[in-house]
Amino acid sequence: MATTFVVNGLASPVEILIDRWGVPHVYAGSQDDLFVAQGFNAARDRLFQIDLWRRRGLGLLSEVFGAAYLERDRAARLFLYRGDMHAEWLAYGSDTKRVTSAFVKGINAFVELCRKDQTHLPAEFKALDYLPSHWEPSDVARIRGHGLFYNLEEEVARALTLRDYGPEVEDLRRVREPEHALRVPPGLDLSAIPDDVLRVYRLATAPFPGPGEAPRPGLDGSNNWVIGSSRTASGRPLLANDPHRAVSLPGLRYIAHLSAPGIDVIGAGEPTLPGISIGHNGRIAFGLTIFPIDQEDLYVYRTNPADRREYAYRGRWEAMELVRETVPVRGGEPVEVDLWFTRHGPVIHSRADRNAAFAVRAAWLQPGMAPYLGSMDYMRASGPDDFVAAMNRWGAPGENQVYAAPDGTIGWRPAGLVPKRPNWDGTLPVPGDGRYEWDGFYDVDELPSVRDPEQGWFATANQLNLPEGYPHTVSYDWYAPFRHERIAEELGSRTGWTVEDCLRLQTDYVSIPARRIQSLLTHLTSDDERVVTALALLRDWDATLSADSAAAALFEVWYRRHLRPAVLGAELRRLLPPEKRTGALTRVLPAEDLAGDARVDLGLLFSGDVSGIVVSTLADAMAEVEGLLGPDPSSWAWGRLHRAEPRHPLTQRLGERDWTSAGPAPRGGSGDTVGATSYAPDFVQTAGATFRLVIDVGSWDDSVAMNSPGQSGVPGTPHYDDLFESWAADEAFPLLYSRESVEADLGERLVLRPAQEDVTTGG
Template sequence: MFKRIGVFLIAVLLICAAGVAIYLYGKQPQRQGLANLPGLQSPVNVHFDERGVPHIAAGSEPDAYRALGYVHAQDRLFQMEMLRRLARGELAAVLGSKLLPTDKLFRTLRIREQADWQVTHADHNSPAWQALQAYLEGINAYQLQAPGPVEFDLLGIEKRPFTAQDVYSVVGYMAYSFAAAFRTEPLLTYVRDTLGEPYLAIFDRSWNPNGALASQTLNAADWKSMAALARLSEQAVSNAGLPQMEGSNAWAISGQRTQSGKPLLAGDPHIRFSVPSVWYEAHLNAPGFELYGDYESLVPFALLGHNNDFAWTLTMFQNDDIDLIAETTNPDNPDEVWYQGHWVALKEEQQRIDVRDAESVVLRLRRSPHGPIINDALGENAPGRPIALWWSYLDGANPVVDAFYQLNRANTLDKARAAASLIKAPGLNVVYANAQGDIAWWAAAGLPKRGPQVTPDFILDGSTDQADKFGYYPFSANPHEENPARGYIVSANAQPVSPDGAVIPGYYNLSDRGQRLNQQLGLDGQWSIEKSKQLQLDTRTGYAQRVLQPLLPILRTAIEDPQQRQWLEGLAKWQGDYPLDSINATLFNQFLYDLNYGALHDELGDVMFQNLLATRVLDAALPRLAADEHSPWWKDRTQPGVQQRADVVVRAWNTSIAHLRDTLGNDSAQWQWGKAHHLTQMHPLGSQKLLAPLLNVGPYSVPGSHEVPNNFSAPLSAAPWSVTYGPSTRRVIDLAMPDKAVGILPVGQSGVPFNSHYQDQALPFVQGEYQALHFSPTDIARYTKSTLQLMPAPKVR
């Protein structure tokens, strides 16, 4: 009898396993055979290579975009759904009340209203609009025909058509993801108003009282509100598990400095890691148009691309296109603010947010003449005065979609410059090269004209005209270079110089990474794809020594233990390199955190200190702090005996050694960087314990750090470190042989769980490998693994 029961249970398990396998198989992309695609003018062949990249051969451009939408949706439909919900404030409806604060923030940002406005005012007869519509037709045709993704079933997501409003909303999200001002302006204003101007010295921020709030005009309730808002802006994207733009490397080298005699382009945009990753590779070929590009979900035009004639890549400009403006309310009517000499009523509306696991929530949204009241995201009873958001993205037309349609066809320097000039927000550095021999860079953004006395690093006073804008500078005044005499161009998120020498406000990255790239590119020798690959994987800069050098004499005097003195001298000789086997890298990063905590936390408190860790100004502040023994930050308000730089430095060293021993063991041989620095790429549902091993990718030990070219970046914290962002792709293109271009994605082409291309590039990526980007007809034929033929829908008789 027991034998029969055992056989029965085995049979049940086999049936269940077979059922699961059949279910998952039905969710997989179709990469061979025939499929109907309504709207096609003629059949389209889609050849999938060994990485799952579609090579689309169509009889017309509209058909190519329909096919792109179809195959893009096959691999990324859940990502498309999540991105539009994030941008339009609709995540809580499927993910529950945990995402309600994120929805409130994005509703308050007014991205959805701006997207609707953009669609209404777009030229619906333009080629770009027609291509966008064809792309959406492809997405919706696939969604209508195919079973929903596994995640749709898990979350109960009902299918809805994708629209042009969704496309423009995702562009708005992309613009928001650069917005460091949300975290930085409240922090700097808090430091100035509660600690005093001397504390600003490490941030290298001067201020003019005519363009900022007078000191002490924000009270405790205001700071509570602003601190919560800054924290929310940081957590909103990370909680959703979706990509966020962070930084980037790019360079273009003229033919006079390459082995091939033609320009060479390299780029690796730095974006928050996620599963799937941000980019979807596709090769489009139609009469008069061919491009191999990297596409963001729901954006029909490649944001990175190349063909036989030209290539381009992007880095983040990181210009300050946001002002936070404190409004003065009428004591007799809190719904009025002082604007241009009189009281003006706030415009108000209400929006309903659906929540999966709770009742719907009604959100009150207000708008002043300066922009939406951003702290409405915290709820109707949020403390503090109204803070308005001025954001160039919300200020009129922003034809960035048209810009990329044109950039996808920019086979001359003039066409590329004209396309870049259309980009208003987000600010982007466009780095370009063509087969004619040109190389160029344009800092593309609408740069607002602020008043001459305005310092936009701080919260501005809405009761004065200093918060007003006076239009935008012409594109010709933006930073740019075309065919410089040095023979190369570098872009790495450092602060650029405008043609007239004016300072462009922004929240730029450390200069060290760009300086390292510039140093290496400036060396004698001819450049090749192989040398550019080596530079993208470089893990060294001089940042660590900039921090350490002023502090080494202090530690040499204080440390007596022979083992610790050996570690210290190892740091003194260390070249700032981050290979997997480095012990110095681990010791330095732990010491950097403890030094930062020991000097700054007592003045800022928990909330503001956490906000500081999420800003870019911290990286540049730490070397200045280390070098200034008289900085007021060294005085510890909680410990009277800790009042000098030496006190904090020695305490930080001792704390670091103790933490590493407790965390990684007493044997310092176990303190290798690869044992403490890991990358796990997270799926939006990967925080669920049962789903994590099925959907997340990793962990992997990774080299690099946030201040080196191979930018695997973890937040400044105590060991061990979890990497959050880094290269979203690595691409190198030599325009003498564009069919030999190479690249790599962080996980894989497909976002469909259990697909063969879900994570097939993850291990090669962390190991620094590259793979071919097939472009020539011969290579496409050689590496085609399957072919899908998309057919026009049969005519109904």
């Protein structure tokens, strides 16, 4: 028996078949009705998540959480798109405005249902005592702070390290690719840049924290690859994608199947956005990873001592623009906030003591740059040429798109808006006095691409993948190459690839850095019994960070908490006086809960004799692991330390409830492995592939997927965390496409009917 809902905005009935893994298959008679139904269903499954996203993005958190969020609300408003909406909608696919309007109608229909009948209201709203809000179509396009942007963080980190310690220490902090000598732009005074210059930017762009928690940037990698027909067991292409994002409850991605005349697409997107960004449409499969374009710059201004809201620009004082807005505050009077802008972008900091101000120029504040909204065009592509053409309208964030078609075509197409910087390289902040201006953007066709590579496969993992001698600057901040090296090692080693093989590679825990560091141990000796035991464990190990591995537990504790700090510390002793070394070590040590990067460490380890450091740190690491896991190495296991325990983003405010966390579950891997499982100092996984997809191109029902902890974000519903254990065990479920297969594994049937029909609402 079907559950029936009456939905404002529909012209005809829509059927939603929910399979037993929680994936909705939406069947509509028109695309207008399809996207109304998608919005309604997204709200039905993820209402609190999408309402929080909207409030965070528009700067409306204080309205429901009180004055503690005022600073964050002001920051969010600085980074909204504030340009002409006509130009904004035209920058996407031809019907993006229409589709988005339909999607928002569907969200609002469910919001209205919840406001009238609170039995449908998710538990968070009841616990926090407020109701969900209605949306405007422009909300989807104006909110920009949820994209994966991180170049500004690197730009400022470089500047601060140069300011405090010099270029040799900066070389220890992060590798630049292609190899590139830093040059401080003429006119830039590094001493004017304060340590907290990015506080407002982080408030606007970092994932949602509690009011007492400091926002911090995320740096998330992803993997994707395509395999041509000559290298698969079936003779059909394969496409695999596992984007890495924060491990949370609910997860970021939402899988859906959207079917109407002219469209039949399945895969994942974000529940706040219409359409699908990763998946297939029965004619072409597509998947993305971050292509880390440098789309941001920090501008440093000299301000007028007589009026700090004026800045020097090309020989005159230019006034900042003021936008004054009112922020509603729960439990108090509305508060007026002043938003200041220069010709380059929002002002994020000012220093009266130095007559200085700082603003952000971001390509993602241009028309057509709402993150992932560009997928509206390509998800309906009829084939490879159509898909590649649609990528010309992709803006942000920069993406490596891989694609595969049933005729055997495979390819790679990076896309995104790349600024032209005619007289500087983008690695450091620049003066805002008019000497450093962008000169437009490169055409997407100027980026490299590949169609049907001779080797029969192509993979990306956020690594530097520009051809040698490529003439344009895209970025100097590429991710470490180790995940790509392992993928290439496997894909290039044999033919006969299957869906199951791709799933195994997505969850592969071989650590290339561990394998290389292991080679240092071959001829080491020690009289210390602990070191002897450690050497025996690590020498016989296969460098796989499996959850049940004792050697993996020892290696991760040793490398990240002992060997890396010791090696960097030794180099800093060579470069700096004693009083500067502790601060410098803190500066250059990477945050362990971000994507792994062992490039600097490996360079130092293999550039001289480090046997003394290796032996001494092994002894210390053994002692720490004994304290963590007990004295007997035979009982050690990496998964006893490293575990997944996704938590609700408002656990601090909601308090511990039986639905504010899932797990824990033991995990393998690290930030260095293809099966990426970055973790915090307490070893709890913070990021990784909560969504995975492997597509059997042409035999669509044989594709598989995973979405942890579950499809639903509504506590107490069957699909809230039902996939968590399968995900933690590196499993997948069938991504059903044909109606026949969906009906065979049906879990629930919904019918959405137009409001003008006399139907009693069920639920």
